[in-house]
Amino acid sequence: MEDHKLPNSTLILVFGILSIVTCCCYGILGLIFGIVALVLANKATAIYLENPENYTDYGNVKTGKILAIIGIVLSVIYLIMTIGAISFFGFENIQDQELMREKMEELLG
Template sequence: MNQQNLPGESTITTLWIIALVCVLLGCCCGIVSALPALIVSIISLVMANKNIKLFQANPGEFLAHSYSSVKTGKIMSIINIVLSSIIFLGYMLYFLIYGAFIWTALATGLTNGAFNEFSDDFNSETYEENSNTWEEDVYRGWEEEVDSIANDTLLINTFETDTLNQR
């Protein structure tokens, strides 16, 4: 009898090695590496199961070491699936928890008005004191060269004076 290797034996071996490398990178590179490792491992497992069924249907046609190589590929694919799933789910959980904390902080800041304090500096009261509106300053800036440093200094000085008088 002329025995041969199982079809796809080398492909299965290559896929589980690639998946293992991606799993190892997944520990440090995160979800970007864990998801491809999961996909490649599933493909390798499906191919290994198909080849094992083929060998069991016709054991005399294929070499025994080819069968053991495919079984090793199946075991390594399962290990890669488990590890990459743990890494993937761990990073997803991390992003969900971290996102919840960020969202809570943003929502609290919006509720308390913490983000409004910057917009209060640019209210119209400062411009009313100088009898210029923001639109007039912009329009005048297009017609003639305006010394923005002097205008900014004036606005800063009036702001400082107003805050000192309030104390």
């Protein structure tokens, strides 16, 4: 019987990589890519487990799933840090570099 590639296996890997690369974009893009990769990986895993002998590229799915989880964690951490900085310093202070420098000097003494 002919081996088939798992659906979206390459896309899962690419989205997993993109979730890590874009986690510094305020955490939003990395979170989106990571969640999409995780959902697609779960669907591909379910398909693979029905007939494992008929499919190849399960390694890409596993790797993409791991990268997506790492990307989600990094994105959530970065998003929490961004929200914390905005709530602590204020949005206006973050946008103005001189005000931010003054606030940091006050904070550090």
